[in-house]
Amino acid sequence: MENGIKERKKKVSAENKPVKQRQPKAEGVAEKEKTAVKPRKTVIKVEELYREYAKLSHGDEETESIKVLKGLDFVVKEQEFVGIMGKSGCGKTTLLKTLGLIDKPTKGNLYFCGKETRKLWNDELADIRRREIGFVFQDFYLMDSLSVSENIMLPMVLDKKNVRKCMEKGKEYAEHFGLSHLMKKYPYELSGGEKQRVAISRALINNPDLILADEPTGNLDSKSGKIVIDALERINRKMKKTIIMVTHDPQVASHCKRIIFLKDGVILEDLRRKGASEEEFYEKIIERMKDL
Numbered sequence: 001m002e003n004g005i006k007e008r009k010k011k012v013s014a015e016n017k018p019v020k021q022r023q024p025k026a027e028g029v030a031e032k033e034k035t036a037v038k039p040r041k042t043v044i045k046v047e048e049l050y051r052e053y054a055k056l057s058h059g060d061e062e063t064e065s066i067k068v069l070k071g072l073d074f075v076v077k078e079q080e081f082v083g084i085m086g087k088s089g090c091g092k093t094t095l096l097k098t099l100g101l102i103d104k105p106t107k108g109n110l111y112f113c114g115k116e117t118r119k120l121w122n123d124e125l126a127d128i129r130r131r132e133i134g135f136v137f138q139d140f141y142l143m144d145s146l147s148v149s150e151n152i153m154l155p156m157v158l159d160k161k162n163v164r165k166c167m168e169k170g171k172e173y174a175e176h177f178g179l180s181h182l183m184k185k186y187p188y189e190l191s192g193g194e195k196q197r198v199a200i201s202r203a204l205i206n207n208p209d210l211i212l213a214d215e216p217t218g219n220l221d222s223k224s225g226k227i228v229i230d231a232l233e234r235i236n237r238k239m240k241k242t243i244i245m246v247t248h249d250p251q252v253a254s255h256c257k258r259i260i261f262l263k264d265g266v267i268l269e270d271l272r273r274k275g276a277s278e279e280e281f282y283e284k285i286i287e288r289m290k291d292l
């Protein structure tokens with residue numbers, strides 16, 4: 001997508017080069033210029049982000065702290081598909097929970113769509129979480145006592161939306177992710193891949209700005225994992241959603257447009273896919289993973 005815009009920009013500026021006899025601009029070109037200059041909205045901006053956990057040491061009052069994130073700086077713009085990689089325990093989930101406003105930074109700033117989150121009240125944070133962020137977890141976290149259809153609609157119901165609208169939207173997503181025939185079933189009757197597609201539908205139902213996924217293929221066999229990553233890629237490309245996804249699987253990561261590698265609490269590398277094919281990007285990721 002980014003490359004598409006770059007290409008368009010290139011094309012437009014080539015068309016704008018001074019020519020001896022300037023022709024009146026075709027309407028189409030003016031239209032293209034308008035879309036080409038439109039800046040992408042910043043969804044996430046973190047500045048010097050720190051997260052420490054207090055650890056009580058036994059036998060005395062002194063507290064130690066575990067420093068997990070040690071000063072991260074990065075920006076995620078709309079329609080990006082960012083992967084986060086790093087060794088187990090390096091703070092990927094901590095980072096995702098912080099970006100999802102479930103956890104708070106110890107120090108530093110986090111802006112969500114331009115809002116400085118540390119200045120927001122807890123109920124304002126909860127509103128953003130419910131309406132503007134969709135979560136997908138490794139363990140699906142579906143409600144066992146609710147049917148597939150009820151699970152998908154849950155965020156809309158919690159947001160007190162019109163019931164008929166909820167049903168319509170729920171059906172739409174179920175159809176999109178091949179779940180229509182499972183709407184009356186319960187989570188225990190589904191395969192892992194089906195559960196994750198229910199979770200993805202639920203994450204999308206409130207039409208959020210951002211999807212956060214923590215190892216979404218981590219508990220799936222490779223075939224179901226492929227279906228899930230293809231679904232996420234479609235959500236990014238076609239529905240134009242911004243996605244930040246933690247994964248340890250280079251094959252899964254190669255679907256992203258950018259990978260942030262974390263090591264020892266800092267960003268080891270911020271790798272962009274640019275024009276690389278999935279296979280080329282996979283090779284680059286494998287190479288970088290050796291340094292983790």
Ligand SMILES: Nc1ncnc2c1ncn2[C@@H]1O[C@H](COP(=O)(O)OP(=O)(O)O)[C@@H](O)[C@H]1O
Pocket residue numbers: 053054066068086087088089090091092093094095
């Ligand atoms: N709530 C918590 N309290 C104390 N330590 C925690 C807490 N959550 C995570 N940690 C510690 O922070 C480190 C990073 O954890 P996590 O973000 O889950 O890593 P990852 O997702 O990369 O495997 C680990 O050492 C973990 O034990």
Ligand SMILES: [Mg+2]
Pocket residue numbers: 092093094
């Ligand atoms: Mg984790």
